[in-house]
Amino acid sequence: MDPSYVIGIDYGTDSVRALLVDARTGAEVAQAVHNYARWKEQRYCNAAKNQFRQHPLDHIEGLEATVRQVAQNVPTAQIVGLAIDTTGSTPGPVDENGVALALKPGFEENPNAMFVLWKDHTALPEAAEINEKARTWGGEDFTQFEGGIYSSEWFWAKIAHVVREDEAVAKAAYSWMEHCDWLTLLLTGGDLASFKRSRCAAGHKAMWHENWGGLPSEDFLTLVEPKLGGLRERLFQETYTADEVAGHLSEEWAQRLGLTINTVVAVGSFDAHAGAVAGEIEAYSMVKVMGTSTCDIVVAPMQEVGGKLVPGICGQVDGSVIPGMLGLEAGQSAVGDLLAWFRGVIEWPLRMLLPQSQVLSAEQQQALRTELSDKIMAELNVAAAAIDPEETAVLALDWVNGRRTPDANQALKGAIMNLTMGTTAPHIFRALVEAICYGSKQIVERFEQEGIPIKQVIGLGGVAKKSAFMMQTLADVLNRPIKVAESDQAPALGAAMYAAVAAGIHPDVVTAQKAMGNGFAESYEPNPARVADYQRRYEQYQAFGQYVEHATELRGGEVAETELVNQA
Numbered sequence: 092m093d094p095s096y097v098i099g100i101d102y103g104t105d106s107v108r109a110l111l112v113d114a115r116t117g118a119e120v121a122q123a124v125h126n127y128a129r130w131k132e133q134r135y136c137n138a139a140k141n142q143f144r145q146h147p148l149d150h151i152e153g154l155e156a157t158v159r160q161v162a163q164n165v166p167t168a169q170i171v172g173l174a175i176d177t178t179g180s181t182p183g184p185v186d187e188n189g190v191a192l193a194l195k196p197g198f199e200e201n202p203n204a205m206f207v208l209w210k211d212h213t214a215l216p217e218a219a220e221i222n223e224k225a226r227t228w229g230g231e232d233f234t235q236f237e238g239g240i241y242s243s244e245w246f247w248a249k250i251a252h253v254v255r256e257d258e259a260v261a262k263a264a265y266s267w268m269e270h271c272d273w274l275t276l277l278l279t280g281g282d283l284a285s286f287k288r289s290r291c292a293a294g295h296k297a298m299w300h301e302n303w304g305g306l307p308s309e310d311f312l313t314l315v316e317p318k319l320g321g322l323r324e325r326l327f328q329e330t331y332t333a334d335e336v337a338g339h340l341s342e343e344w345a346q347r348l349g350l351t352i353n354t355v356v357a358v359g360s361f362d363a364h365a366g367a368v369a370g371e372i373e374a375y376s377m378v379k380v381m382g383t384s385t386c387d388i389v390v391a392p393m394q395e396v397g398g399k400l401v402p403g404i405c406g407q408v409d410g411s412v413i414p415g416m417l418g419l420e421a422g423q424s425a426v427g428d429l430l431a432w433f434r435g436v437i438e439w440p441l442r443m444l445l446p447q448s449q450v451l452s453a454e455q456q457q458a459l460r461t462e463l464s465d466k467i468m469a470e471l472n473v474a475a476a477a478i479d480p481e482e483t484a485v486l487a488l489d490w491v492n493g494r495r496t497p498d499a500n501q502a503l504k505g506a507i508m509n510l511t512m513g514t515t516a517p518h519i520f521r522a523l524v525e526a527i528c529y530g531s532k533q534i535v536e537r538f539e540q541e542g543i544p545i546k547q548v549i550g551l552g553g554v555a556k557k558s559a560f561m562m563q564t565l566a567d568v569l570n571r572p573i574k575v576a577e578s579d580q581a582p583a584l585g586a587a588m589y590a591a592v593a594a595g596i597h598p599d600v601v602t603a604q605k606a607m608g609n610g611f612a613e614s615y616e617p618n619p620a621r622v623a624d625y626q627r628r629y630e631q632y633q634a635f636g637q638y639v640e641h642a643t644e645l646r647g648g649e650v651a652e653t654e655l656v657n658q659a
C-alpha cells in the first residue's frame with residue numbers, strides 16, 4: 092500500500108509552522124517555519140494599550156511559504172489530509188463570503204479589521220460588563236461552562252469592543268470568525284453559512300453550549316451591547332470536533348499550495364488542544380503547553396464529571412480535545428512572554444545606547460547585539476539555576492499580562508518584592524521562573540479542589556524544551572514528576588493527528604494518538620530536599636498575590652503609569 096501523509100499547520104503567536112507527517116506512524120518527514128513579517132515589526136500593535144492585532148496577509152504568506160516547502164518532499168497525491176490549529180481566542184471580522192475585512196479596500200491598514208490576537212486586552216471593560224450582566228440579568232448565566240468568569244481575551248468581549256470603537260468595521264462586518272475557522276474556510280472555499288465551525292473555539296471562548304441551543308441568546312448579547320444585535324443569526328448554531336471533515340482543498344488553494352483537490356481539510360482547533368493530543372493526553376493527565384503563554388489542558392470522561400462545574404478556568408467543553416471526552420482548559424497569560432519581557436528590560440542599553448557607540452562600527456554593534464541577545468536567556472537559566480533558593484528572598488508575581496486562571500483577572504499586573512542591594516538579574520529571573528511555577532500550582536490545586544484529580548503532568552512547547560531549569564523547578568514546586576513530549580512541534584503534530592482521522596487513516600483520535608505519538612524525551616523528578624522550602628515560598632506568593640490584587644481593586648484596576656515603560 093502506498094504511504095499516506097498529512098500536514099499539521101500550527102499558527103503560533105510569532106510564526107506559523109507546517110509539519111509533514113507519515114499518517115500511519117507519525118514519523119515527522121519535513122517541517123518549515125515562517126515568521127510573520129508585519130507582526131515582527133509590531134505594525135498594528137500598541138503594547139501600552141495591550142493592543143495586539145495580526146494582519147491576515149501575514150497568515151496567508153506563511154501558509155503558502157511553509158506548506159509549499161514541506162509538500163515537495165513526497166508525491167502530492169499521497170498527501171491525504173491537512174488541519175489547522177491557531178491561537179485563540181483570536182477573532183476577526185469577515186464579509187458575507189468569509190473574506191477578512193483587512194483584505195478589502197479601505198480596511199487594509201485598520202487594526203480593527205484584523206485578527207484580535209489572544210493576548211490583546213483592549214476589551215477589559217466589555218469583559219467586565221459581560222460578567223456583571225451574566226450574574227444579574229435574571230436569565231441563564233452563559234459563563235457557567237467557561238469557569239464563571241468571562242475574559243477580555245475572548246470572542247464576545249473583543250467583538251463588543253471593536254464594534255463600539257469602530258463604526259465602519261461594525262457596519263462592514265457581516266460576521267466574525269475565529270482564526271482557525273477563517274483559515275479552514277479560506278482553504279476549502281465553501282459557503283460561510285454552512286461552514287463547520289470549531290467546537291473547541293466556540294465552546295471555550297464564545298459561550299457556545301448545547302444546553303441553550305448554541306450561542307448565548309440575542310436578548311443577552313444586545314443587553315451587553317446593542318450593536319451586537321443580529322450578529323448571532325449570522326454566526327452559527329452547530330459546531331464540529333476537529334476530527335471531522337470541513338471540506339477539501341479548493342482548486343485555487345490546491346494550486347497555491349502545490350497540492351491536489353483530493354486533500355481533506357479537517358475542522359480547525361486551538362494550538363494548545365492540538366498540542367495536548369500530540370502530548371498523548373489521556374483521562375486526568377494535565378498537558379502544559381508552555382510557549383509565550385501556557386495552556387493547561389485536561390480531559391476527563393463526560394459521565395464521570397457529570398454536572399460538575401470547575402470555577403475559574405477557561406472552560407469545559409464536550410469534545411474540545413478528544414471527541415467523546417470533556418476537555419478542560421486553564422492557563423497563564425504570560426510564561427515565555429514573562430521571561431522575554433525581562434530580557435527586554437535588561438537589553439535596554441543594547442537597544443538604546445549601543446547604536447550611539449563611538450567605539451564600534453554599525454556592523455560590530457549589530458553583531459554584538461545579536462550575540463548577546465541570543466545568549467541572554469540561556470545564560471540567565473544557568474545562572475539562576477546555580478542560586479540556592481534558600482538564599483534568595485526575591486518573590487515575584489507572574490501577572491505582567493494579567494491572570495488568566497484561576498479566576499481570570501486580566502487587569503492585574505506583575506510585581507516583584509524583597510529586592511536588596513545584593514539582588515542581581517539572575518535572582519530576579521529565578522523569582523520569575525518560580526512565580527510561573529507557583530501560578531501553575533494554583534491551577535493544579537483548583538482542579539483537584541473541584542473534584543478533577545490530576546494523575547500526571549506532561550510538558551511541551553518551546554519553554555518545556557528549552558528550559559530544564561523551569562521544568563525542574565516546576566517538578567519541585569508541584570512535587571510531581573513531569574514528562575516532556577519528544578516532538579518539537581507538538582501542536583502541529585496534534586493537528587496532523589486530527590487530519591489523519593478526518594482523512595480516514597485512523598478511526599478515531601485515540602487510535603491516531605497511539606499510532607502517531609512520538610513519546611517522551613525526558614522526565615523531571617521532584618527533588619525531596621526542595622519541596623518543603625518551595626511550599627513555604629508558595630504560601631508567600633499567595634499572600635503577595637492577595638495583597639496586590641486587593642491594592643489593584645482599591646485603585647479600580649488602573650495602574651496606567653507603568654505602561655510608559657513599554658515605549659522604550
Ligand SMILES: Nc1ncnc2c1ncn2[C@@H]1O[C@H](COP(=O)(O)OP(=O)(O)O)[C@@H](O)[C@H]1O
Binds near residue numbers: 431472
Ligand atoms: N532558554 C529559554 N528559557 C525559557 N524560555 C525560553 C527560552 N528560550 C525561549 N524561551 C521562550 O519561549 C517562548 C517561545 O516558545 P514557543 O513554544 O516557540 O512559542 P509559541 O507560544 O509562539 O508557540 C518565548 O516566549 C521565549 O521567551
Ligand SMILES: O=C(CO)[C@H](O)[C@H](O)COP(=O)(O)O
Binds near residue numbers: 178179362382385422
Ligand atoms: O489560549 C490559547 C488557547 O486557548 C492561546 O492559543 C494560547 O494561549 C496562545 O498560545 P501560545 O502560547 O502558543 O502563543
